[in-house]
Amino acid sequence: MGGxxxxxxxxxxxxxxxxxxxxxxALIILAIAFQTLIMVAFSRLVGTMFLTNEAxxxxxxxxxxxxxxxxxxxxxxxxGGSMSEEYEHGTADILLxxxxxxxxxxSGKFLGGFSLLAxxxxxxxxxxxxxxLGFFGAQSGLQFAPIMFLAxxxxxxxxxxxxxMFSEVFRGTTLAILLTFATLIASSVISPILTFxxxxxxxxxxxxxxxxxxxxxxxxxxxxxSVLPAGDPEALAQASLIIAVYAIVxxxxxxxxxxxxxxxxxxx
Amino acid sequence: xxxxSVLNVSNLTKYxxxxxxxxxxxxxxxxxxxxxxxxxxxxxxxxTIRIMLGLLKPNQGEVxxxxxxxxxxxxxxxxxVGYASELPTLQTFFTAEQLLDFxxxxxxxxxxxxxxxxxxLLDLVGLKEWGKKKIGKYSKGMVQRLSLALxxxxxxxxxxxxxxxxxxxxxxxxxxxxxxxxxxxxxxxIFISSHLLDEVQRICTHVGMINKGKIxxxxxxxxxxxxxxxxxxxxxxxxxxxxxxxxGLRALEFVNEVKVDGNKLMIELKEKKDVRGEISSEIFKxxxxxxxxxxxxxxxxxxxxxxxxxxx
Numbered sequence: 392m393g394g395x396x397x398x399x400x401x402x403x404x405x406x407x408x409x410x411x412x413x414x415x416x417a418l419i420i421l422a423i424a425f426q427t428l429i430m431v432a433f434s435r436l437v438g439t440m441f442l443t444n445e446a447x448x449x450x451x452x453x454x455x456x457x458x459x460x461x462x463x464x465x466x467x468x469x470x471g472g473s474m475s476e477e478y479e480h481g482t483a484d485i486l487l488x489x490x491x492x493x494x495x496x497x498s499g500k501f502l503g504g505f506s507l508l509a510x511x512x513x514x515x516x517x518x519x520x521x522x523x524l525g526f527f528g529a530q531s532g533l534q535f536a537p538i539m540f541l542a543x544x545x546x547x548x549x550x551x552x553x554x555x556m557f558s559e560v561f562r563g564t565t566l567a568i569l570l571t572f573a574t575l576i577a578s579s580v581i582s583p584i585l586t587f588x589x590x591x592x593x594x595x596x597x598x599x600x601x602x603x604x605x606x607x608x609x610x611x612x613x614x615x616x617s618v619l620p621a622g623d624p625e626a627l628a629q630a631s632l633i634i635a636v637y638a639i640v641x642x643x644x645x646x647x648x649x650x651x652x653x654x655x656x657x658x659x
Numbered sequence: 660x661x662x663x664s665v666l667n668v669s670n671l672t673k674y675x676x677x678x679x680x681x682x683x684x685x686x687x688x689x690x691x692x693x694x695x696x697x698x699x700x701x702x703x704x705x706x707t708i709r710i711m712l713g714l715l716k717p718n719q720g721e722v723x724x725x726x727x728x729x730x731x732x733x734x735x736x737x738x739x740v741g742y743a744s745e746l747p748t749l750q751t752f753f754t755a756e757q758l759l760d761f762x763x764x765x766x767x768x769x770x771x772x773x774x775x776x777x778x779x780l781l782d783l784v785g786l787k788e789w790g791k792k793k794i795g796k797y798s799k800g801m802v803q804r805l806s807l808a809l810x811x812x813x814x815x816x817x818x819x820x821x822x823x824x825x826x827x828x829x830x831x832x833x834x835x836x837x838x839x840x841x842x843x844x845x846x847x848x849i850f851i852s853s854h855l856l857d858e859v860q861r862i863c864t865h866v867g868m869i870n871k872g873k874i875x876x877x878x879x880x881x882x883x884x885x886x887x888x889x890x891x892x893x894x895x896x897x898x899x900x901x902x903x904x905x906x907g908l909r910a911l912e913f914v915n916e917v918k919v920d921g922n923k924l925m926i927e928l929k930e931k932k933d934v935r936g937e938i939s940s941e942i943f944k945x946x947x948x949x950x951x952x953x954x955x956x957x958x959x960x961x962x963x964x965x966x967x968x969x970x971x
Contacts, residue, residue, distance in 0.1 A: 392764075392766075392767030397734075403761075404761060407752060407753070408750070411752035480750075481744075481747070482748060482750055484712075484714060484744055485744070486765075487712075487713070487714055487733075488713070488737065488740075488742045489733075489762070489766070490735070490736075490737040490765065490767075491734065491765060492733060652716075653709075654709070654714040
């Protein structure tokens with residue numbers, strides 16, 4: 392079996408491992424429940440001053456975007472346990488004493504976690520579109536739904552990679568998840584403060600790109616003033632670059648830690 | 660037994676911070692050997708094994724398994740290695756069949772082989788009825804049995820076991836012991852780290868002993884027994900121990916000391932030589948009535964304790 396085969400085996404393993412965790416399933420259910428709730432609430436407002444008929448025909452975007460928060464949470468939980476749980480349970484020994492390189496192992500773990508996240512997002516996108524069709528009738532711009540899906544998946548890379556990095560660096564799941572949540576919350580708080588107090592555009596702070604990238608993409612594709620702001624190609628390019636840079640840096644740090652250090656024995 | 664070694668450990672040195680866990684550890688294990696790796700807690704046994712598996716990086720020295728270094732080239736070095744860890748923790752979300760299948764995949768085995776091997780191995784370790792149950796429901800002993808099955812999924816050339824029978828019931832221990840003997844007969848090289856000296860003495864052909872990170876002895880088990888046993892003792896049971904018998908025995912040139920314990924005599928010899936004939940003649944000459952006479956066999960435990968004291 393070649394390196395790709397071994398990576399594929401670890402991807403399959405990572406899927407089973409992540410899906411065995413009840414908290415991930417609970418978050419998926421919560422995300423869908425949340426989407427449904429939003430759609431029910433908005434469906435009462437169509438045709439009123441709060442929600443124009445034009446906006447009603449773009450409700451699928453709202454349905455998908457609003458659940459994006461849950462995608463970030465799932466990204467943090469999947470990434471945060473990916474490496475560290477193996478150390479905590481002592482199963483890293485079993486996996487890494489097999490004929491597999493550490494690079495293949497980490498690649499499998501990363502791709503397994505991230506592809507699972509993409510599948511969750513695909514489900515959320517599908518449910519969002521289906522609910523909007525059910526509650527609001529025919530929708531506009533649905534041909535962009537796959538791009539919207541890809542944009543949300545791409546935007547989730549920052550916090551997935553950050554959580555993945557903490558997971559490998561500290562080798563503790565709770566710590567990794569807490570630190571990533573703390574970063575998410577802190578950067579959400581700091582960003583508007585910086586903008587308000589000092590007029591500094593805090594775009595380099597992780598939250599800005601992670602939360603704005605999908606809507607920036609859709610603004611480029613769809614002109615719907617009642618739903619989306621006008622397109623801003625410069626901001627879109629910045630956001631896309633920032634996500635890539637953060638993702639690469641965080642992943643490289645995790646890889647360096649794995650390659651250069653010993654495999655720790657069972658810690659939990 | 661072929662003379663070429665399949666496992667070479669040379670000059671391994673490992674530090675944990677400032678603590679030197681291994682100090683220039685070297686030994687080699689020939690093909691088909693059952694090698695017992697002995698040492699007290701904290702001596703460096705598990706550290707050696709973890710370096711052998713590429714889990715730890717040594718500060719100095721290297722390991723070669725089948726001519727490949729597991730740290731640099733785990734794909735080749737570990738392809739023909741099976742490993743069962745001390746008190747294993749397995750992935751509880753799998754059933755035994757699923758985990759065996761997954762491990763088989765890691766070794767690149769085709770699906771048909773994986774299925775057949777899984778069935779055979781579950782039968783071999785006595786878990787046939789449990790193959791479809793989640794591992795989370797297994798007892799400790801069952802996890803250990805499964806761990807051995809996992810170590811054998813790739814039909815390994817080298818089997819590395821860290822305390823394989825620790826915490827296991829006597830029946831399980833006996834089962835494992837006969838399993839190791841059979842595997843050894845199949846020509847597999849087995850490396851066992853264990854505290855159970857009796858077990859090691861029964862199944863191992865060679866031993867290595869480590870203390871405070873340094874190798875104290877490595878070689879055939881008989882050689883260790885010879886090297887670390889200072890004197891032989893003959894135990895004699897008499898109907899009645901008299902002063903004349905004791906002084907007669909003390910006068911013999913090959914006797915070092917005679918200790919009396921009720922109607923038993925412990926006769927310590929100056930040389931490692933079976934002199935039971937001469938001793939019984941002397942007792943008879945001194946009109947003693949001999950009930951039994953045994954040359955106390957030297958156990959690995961005796962040699963081990965002697966080796967720990969540091970003297971040959």
